[in-house]
Structures are given as structure tokens and as C-alpha cells.
Amino acid sequence: MTGARPRAGGRGAVDAVVVGSGPNGLAAALLLARAGLEVQVHEAATTVGGGSRTAETLPGFRFDVCSAVHPMALASPFFRAFDLAAHGVGMLQPEVAYAHPLDGGRAGIAWRDLDRTADGLGPDGPAWRALVGPLARRWRGTVAAALSDFRTVPGDLLTAGRLGLRAMEQGSALWGARFAGEVAPAMFSGVAAHALVPPRAPAPAGVALVLASLAHAVGWPLPRGGSQAIADALAAAIRHGGGVILTGQPVEHLDQLPRARAVLLDLGPHGLLRLAAGRLPARYARQLRGFRYGSAACKVDYALSGPVPWAAPGCELAGTLHLVGSRGEAVAAERAVASGRHAERPYVLAVQPGVVDPGRAPAGRHTLSTYAHVPRGSRQDVGDAVTAQIERFAPGFRDLVLARHVTTAAEAERYNPNNVGGDIAAGALTLRQSVLRPVARRDPYRTPLPGVYLCSASTPPGPGVHGMCGLHAARRALRDVFGITADPLELLRGPAAG
Template identity: 55%
Template sequence: MGSGPNGLAAALTLARAGLRVEVREAADTPGGGLRTEPLFRPDVVHDICAAVHPMATASPFFRAFDLPARGVELLTPEISYAHPVTPTRAALAHRRLDATCEHLGPEDGPRWRALMEPLLRHSQGLVDFVMSGQRTFPADLAAPLLLARGLLAHGTPLAAHRFRRPEAAALLSGVAAHVVGPMPTPSSASVALLLGHLAHTAGGWPVPRGGSARIAAAMTDDLTAHGGTVTTGARLDDLRELRGARAVLLDLGPKEFLRVAGPLMPPAYRRALTRFRHGPGAAKVDFLVNGPVPWADPLVGRAGTVHLGGTQQQVFAQESLVAKGFPGDAPFVLVVDPSAADRSRVAADGHRPLWAYAHVPHGDRTDPADAVTARIEQYAPGFAETVVDRRSVSAAALEAYNPNYVGGDIAAGAMTLRQALFRPVPAWDPHRTPFKGVYLCSASTPPGPGVHGMSGYLAARSALRREFGVRTAPGLSPAR
């Protein structure tokens, strides 16, 4: 149930193991967070949810699935992400580590290198350890040690003293803010180390040519090629509707699972699910603009992703305030310009999409359009004049679009240290439920949020072992 990246990853893994698989999706189109649509005019398409995919070549599932071999072209911008510290001065995370260190100067360049180089040397081990849900013995023993060292240095108040100048500190805090929660914490540091070092890999932070829907299409094509089917407009209201299946994998969060199966659950498991907590929300704005964003620092325009949050101190203060339920007066805004890498997203007359969201309190109903526009204008004077049209979605409305985003929580659960390890409940196999043959495979299960497919893949592997006696993982490459 559910055709987001995790649902599709689970489905095609089961289909490749030789099972007869049906995917049911409540919406009218498959894809979940991988949908791309023309919102304002037919020749300009917009990514409705996820737009940038650092895990598309890094996660174990997608490494094996091999998107490029399936015709999905992953385009990497020259600068993975930028972070303006003032309206005219920005920190830049180039794909080339040397260029980033040179940009950060003689004081913080060596510090940035000392942080990132060991992570890059052990990149696959680090990614595999984090993406495994930390329930397998790491193949690269250095990876968890590097992660632990980084959590102490950047996930505690010590983070305020790791760099000499504001640029490097802001650069790391901006990527740490992807945790969408209070900062600094071990969880925010873990996100910063994982995504931050991937910005300097060959894969970088790519966008798929033509939009995120290309990833969903490749996954759906593989599923159907192996006999699977996808049925849209099929909302689940009662788990008993699926009693004929030998295995059921639910790409649902705890709240939706309680809705469809709550009265049937053992009381202890039901209580454990009700203790699952959600974090702050995201409020999104899709812009149609008639030209490049007029960033005050022109180098920012070469970045695919831009973090607007000011200094490290300002990012920490604002994100911690939002986590307590207060909006603050300077929202953290994340901007994605797909055309920085993908020129096919630019129409003949120069019109193009711009993707942005602000971090807001959980369940916030405020229309974010004016606040996000003003925040971008602060660093790109004249931006408002380039806006031809815009569509905004509040945090509360985001949940209406996707019930897994409770209160606009796009992480599908607060990324506290406890919930990062034990989601949705404390269990050695958190994908398994008390119901025979029923498994959870959403981002509310390990390893958590992001387009990596691993929650679905891990749930499918568990179902194959327990329900079908299949212990060997099916091949995922196009050749198979």
C-alpha cells in the first residue's frame, strides 16, 4: 500500500524474488514524493515534493538498482549547495573539495578538509552503516567511529567553536537543518555529516533530468516488467480488506496505520505507536519565474540548492524556536533551482520552476508565500519582480496532500536520537508488526526520511525471510 519510493522499492524487490505483487495507491497517480507536474503552463514542470536526490546514487538500494543504466540522467550542479551568510556574502559547497576549502580560506579551509576527507575516504561504509538502520555489523569499522566523533563535535554546544569564521559554520549548519528540529543535536550532526560529505562526491546533490518523476517511472517500469501491477485511486480504510494477501507492506506512518488497524492491534503495540512523535512542519511554495534568480552574490546562482538562514547562531536559534512551536521572524528557507543543472527545465522564453519551502511549527496553517518570497528577496533583490505565478501549500495542507506528513512533518517523524534509532517502536525488526504477514515500510521506519528506497527494501527483505523463506536478496540491476 503506497507508491512512494519506499513502497515501490519494496514492491519491485518482492517481484524480483518471483512473487505476484500488486501496488495500491490512494492518489490518482503513483510516485508519492517523486511526482512532477506542470503547475502553471505545460512546458514547465515542477517537482511536487522531493527535488534533489543525494541518495539516488549513494544508497545501497539505488546503487544496485542503477538509475543511470535505466535512462535516468542525474545532473549535478557545479556547486552542490550555497549558504548566504549576509545578503552579499555566501559560503559555497563545491563538488570539488579543494575548491570548497580554497573558498573557505586559510583558517577554515583546513578544518573543513579535516572534517570531510575522512568521511569521503569511508563514504560507502558510512552510507551503508546509516542506511542499514544500524542493525547490522558495519563492514567498515571506521565509519561508525567517524560518525561518533562528528556527533560529539557538531551535535553538541561544541559546534559553535569548530570554525573560526561564519562562512564555514553556516555552511554546515544549513545542511544540518535538513533534520527539521532543534539544533545542535546528535541527529542534526548526523544529517550534516551524511549529506554534507555527499556534496563533495562525484554524484553530488543531483537532480534527475526532467524531474523527480523520472525516478518513480524507472521503478514502476521495473515492477511491471517483473509482473507487478499498480492500481491508483485505491485508498485503504480497513486492514481487513487485504486479508487475502500472504504479505502486506504498508507505506504508511503510525497515524495512518492506527487509522486502518488500530482497533485490531494488541494494546501494548497500539500504545507504543501513539507515543511516536512528529516534528516541525514544512510549508512549500512553487514559483514560476521568468529568468534566473537575481542573487546578490552571483555564485549562488550556480548552486542547485540554497539554504537561507543566516549565520550558524541564527540557524540554531530559529530552528530551535520553530521546534518549540514559535514561528520566529526569519524562517529557514530551502530553495532549489533545478535549472542550475538541468537546462531542459527552462522553457524557450526563459520561464523556469523554482522550488522552496520554509520550516514552520507543526501543523501551521499560515500561507507561506509572502514570507518565503520576502526571505528570498532579502538575498536576491528584485526576485519578486521575476515571479510570474506561485502556488503555496501550508504545513497543515501538506498533511492533507500526504497523510504521512503529519502536521507538515516531511521527515515522517521527529528526528530525535531515540526516534532515529527506534522508529516507529523499539524493536530489533521495526518493519514487522504484530499482525501475521503485515510490515511497515514508510519513512517512519529505519533508516528514516529521504529518497533512498531503503525502508522499503529492508521491509521487503524481512517479509521474504519470514513469510516466504527467501534468504538470498534478489538482484536489482537492469541486467537481471
């Protein structure tokens, strides 16, 4: 403890304050608490979780408001040390990690078994196995490279090098010669489009390689009851360690916070500029204002009277589906959105929790949670376009819809201010901005303000429910401010305080 005197106005001093309770903010707060520090978390919303919240969007039907499927919650170093199962979170595994339907009743099916997946791709099976197999076999090295702070030498140089080289092949003649058919390239592009940028570039290719390899290594699980379960488990562990979480507590300026030796902000550049108004050096503030945001998502949730009638066998077993058609269609749709236009046939990511978690809906009913990529800041309801895209691959779908709820990109920012313009990736995933986010600095987590750190997905390694942005920032705060040099992961694995 600091031993500092309480400040005037009744706000006592604490060791550390975390602003924002997304997965990264909660990860940082837990690590600080495990180090024996007095920690407060301030969250503007009435519930913790940020991008991992679950809500009854339609009466009786529970939907994940943003993130829904969580390979990183099993694979990331933070969550492997935390051990979700030990904290009561059931991670449910669909038989098929993801599917990519095409016209004519065909689909690429990503089974947990790599060989079964490759066998279903026919002549392109060996190429898929060669592309994804080495990264899946050494998945810990793959994840460590992808989720590093990009400032340290990877422990598994061979795997990190393979991941980097494969990502850089995108758009080259080598890539074009890899596959002969239509299904495998479409499958890869569907995963790459998770990055919300046109898929034929190194950064989204890196995303696809990591996620596709994890489908065969740890799966793409769904938390029982929804993504809120992950946030609630982290929050419970923080409280058990003596931490305090204050919800419904919007913070407009750093001066509102209790006096603390360290402040960690689970906020993007816009949030830092707002809270530190007038305090930041002009050059740094200018760099923050130049941070680029990417395309956005329009969320469309469906309450259904029955399961989706997919035309292609295997799709009914998938937790996640990518609905866009061929690789060419995926590239065209993402390029349209990146240029500020709504695609006539948008990229749609769909999640059907009922394949493993029927409790999300009343008995005999089903949920389908989707989002479509749209231009940043879009106020357009694209529910009809999403419905048409689903109907394209599941004839008769419209007849099952009991109700539909749409959250536009503009509304998504009001729900979570880190999603500027509805950008759920917290910043464009270009090659440069994947490494140099939010600004080009040797250390992206430290701000010019003493003791103030960024720990959001706008820092490396970027978006996803993995907790690693919080871990990287907490490691620096522990060392810089408190002189604690222990490995944060060892603190996490050790006995909890309380």
C-alpha cells in the same frame, strides 16, 4: 505462487501486497517481484511516487511537490544496485551542489571538489576538509552506516565510528572551537536543518555530515524532468517483472486487500493504526500513538521571468540553496518553529532546477521551488516571508515573480497522509527516534500481525529517497514468509523477470 483459492467477492489471492507507492513502497514491491513473487501495489493517489512526485503546479511550469535533489539516489545501496541510468533516468549535476548565502554578498559554496570548497572558506578550510573529507573519501561506508537498519554491525566500523563521534560533538566545546569564521558554521547548519529540528543536536549533525560528504563524493543531482522520473522508473520495473500497480485505490482497512501471505505498508504509525483498527495489541497501539512528529514545511513555488539575481558569486550555479543567514540565525529559526512559533526570518530551502534542467519551464522562464520550516499543522501562508528571505540574498527577486503557488503544512498532509501535520520527515529526527522508529522494538519493520510489515520512512533509516526502508522490510518478508534468504540487492542486480 501461493496456490491459494480466490476469496469471495472476486479479490484473488496474491503473494504480497504493498500499500503506498512512495520510494520505499516501490522499492519493496520491486524486490518482491524480482524474487519471483506475485505483487500488487495499492496507491490512493492517481500517480505513483509519494514524496517523489512532480506536477505542473503553475501552468507551463513543472515543480517537484516534495523531494527535489537526490544525493541518496546515487549513493544508497538500493539505487546503486537498481542503476537509475540503466532505467533511463538522467541525474543532472549542478556545478555547485549547494550554497549558503550570507549578508554582504558572501556565501559558502559547496563545489563538487572538496579542495576548491575548502579553499573558499579561507582559514576554516582545513577544518572543513578534516571534518568532511574522511567521510567523503569513504562515502560507501558512510552511507552504509547511515542507511542501515541500526540492528546490524556496520561493515566499515572505522567510518561508522567516525560518523557517530562527529555527530555527538554537536554543542560541545570541541565543536565550538572547530571554526573561527562565520561562513563554515553557517554552511554546516544549513545542511543540518534538512532534518527539520534545531541543528545543534546529534541527529541533525549526522544528517549534515552525510549530506555534506556526499556533495563532494557523488554530488547533489536533480533528475531530468523532475523527481517523478525516479518513481516512474521503479514502477516500470515492477510492471516489467509482472507486478500490478493500482492507482486511485485508497485502502481504509486491511480487510479491503486481496488475500496475501505478506502485506507491506508504506505508511506511518497513523496509517497502520487506521488500517489495522481493532487488531493490534493494546501496548503496541499505544506505542504507535506515542510516536512523535516534528516540524513541518510550507511549500512555495515561483514561476520567474528570469534567473534569480543572487548577490553572492557562485550561488547562480547551485542546484540547492539554504537561506537563513548565520549559524545563530539558523538555530534561532529552528528553535522558534520547534516551540510552535513561526520564525520571522524562516529557514528556506530553495532549488533552482534551471541551472541543469531548463525544460522545467517555458523558454526564457525559470522555476524556483522552495519550502520554509513552520510549526506542525500550520495553516499559515508564509509566502511573503519566503519572498522576503530570498530578496534579502537576491535583491530584485520580487520583480521577476510571474506567479506563486503556496502549499501550507496542513495542505501537505492532505496531499500525502504520511506527512502528518506537514512533517515531511515522517517523524521527528531526534537521536532516540532516529534509531527507535516508530517504536522501541528489536525489529521495527515487523508488526505484531503475522505477515504485516512497515516499510515507510517512519522506520529506520528514516526520510530520504533512498529505498532502504523498503529494502530492510522486504528482506524480512522474503525470509520470514517465503523462505527466501538471497541478498535482495543481488536479486535487484540479476536479470529482471518478465
